[in-house]
Amino acid sequence: MSLIRNNPVAMYLQIADRLRREIVEGTYEPSGRLPSESQIMGRFDVSRVTVRLALEQLDKDGLIERRKGKGTFVAGKQVRHQIDTLRSFHESLKVQGFDATMRIVELTAIETPSALVSLFGAKCALLERLHMVDDEPIALGRSLLPAVMSELDLETAEQRPTYALLKDKAGADIASAEIAIGARAVPPRISSLIGATANTVLLVLERTSYFDHGACAEWSEFFIRPERYKFVLGNRMSI
CATH class of the missing domain: 3.40.1410.10 (Chorismate lyase-like)
Known part of the structure; x- marks a missing residue:
């Protein structure tokens, strides 16, 4: 599904909400690894800045862990x-x-x-x-x-x-x-x-x-x- 670009809700919040639902639904099991920033950019046709804002929102919400050089993972994935x-x-x-x-x-x-x-x-x-x-x-x-x-x-x-x-x-x-x-x-x-x-x-x-x-x-x-x-x-x- 594409983003609603004239939606008053910022695009990064729409992306964060989409990823949040996918995390809850278990889309990223079993490894817990989310797509890369580049893959998310391509999926939603947005800038890297927008993607990073979305991931920062999920990080603030405690849903993901961002490991330098290794990627982004569902928080607490064991x-x-x-x-x-x-x-x-x-x-x-x-x-x-x-x-x-x-x-x-x-x-x-x-x-x-x-x-x-x-x-x-x-x-x-x-x-x-x-x-x-x-x-x-x-x-x-x-x-x-x-x-x-x-x-x-x-x-x-x-x-x-x-x-x-x-x-x-x-x-x-x-x-x-x-x-x-x-x-x-x-x-x-x-x-x-x-x-x-x-x-x-x-x-x-x-x-x-x-x-x-x-x-x-x-x-x-x-x-x-x-x-x-x-x-x-x-x-x-x-x-």
């Missing part, structure tokens, strides 16, 4: 993680339509912590990856994996979800996972990596996953920025 679905952390971001990427922090062979020797033996692989949404850190994943996983090349480990990596290397499917969720203060190294302030309390998801033949596939901790993440529980289990 990533959702379906905890009763057997899906890797990265996959849960991708299926919601987010621009999700990973960055390797560390991939190496280590001595297995004593509490986990029964799961992995004397040696295991440590894989740390920073999970990003729209190039913004949202979580740090720290996974202990079978020792053979330390042989992964970095490019592959940065692009593929954990469960896919495990299936490729071990030749077995992930059949089950135990998950615990809590909150705690974390060391400065972790808060710095995900862009949180010192002494911030983060959500922590602990996950132990098992292959279909019963052996342990991974033990992971995910340190998550709570303002951007929500855990949900459905009534169906899917793999």
Whole structure:
């Protein structure tokens, strides 16, 4: 629909009202990202100044968040993680339509912590990856994996979800996972990596996953920025 250009209501308010209704109707789900300023200009055939006034109005109303260099998003839009679905952390971001990427922090062979020797033996692989949404850190994943996983090349480990990596290397499917969720203060190294302030309390998801033949596939901790993440529980289990 075009704007009414002789309407006494300023055009930027008409645009703000149009976008407001679309936000309420869920037009910009699942990622919450609104069109760019240029796209809104083209849609309504107005100047950039008019578009910016409309977005400023929505910002004042608390409906949007404007992130420098990243775009405009529905305010309070959170990533959702379906905890009763057997899906890797990265996959849960991708299926919601987010621009999700990973960055390797560390991939190496280590001595297995004593509490986990029964799961992995004397040696295991440590894989740390920073999970990003729209190039913004949202979580740090720290996974202990079978020792053979330390042989992964970095490019592959940065692009593929954990469960896919495990299936490729071990030749077995992930059949089950135990998950615990809590909150705690974390060391400065972790808060710095995900862009949180010192002494911030983060959500922590602990996950132990098992292959279909019963052996342990991974033990992971995910340190998550709570303002951007929500855990949900459905009534169906899917793999």
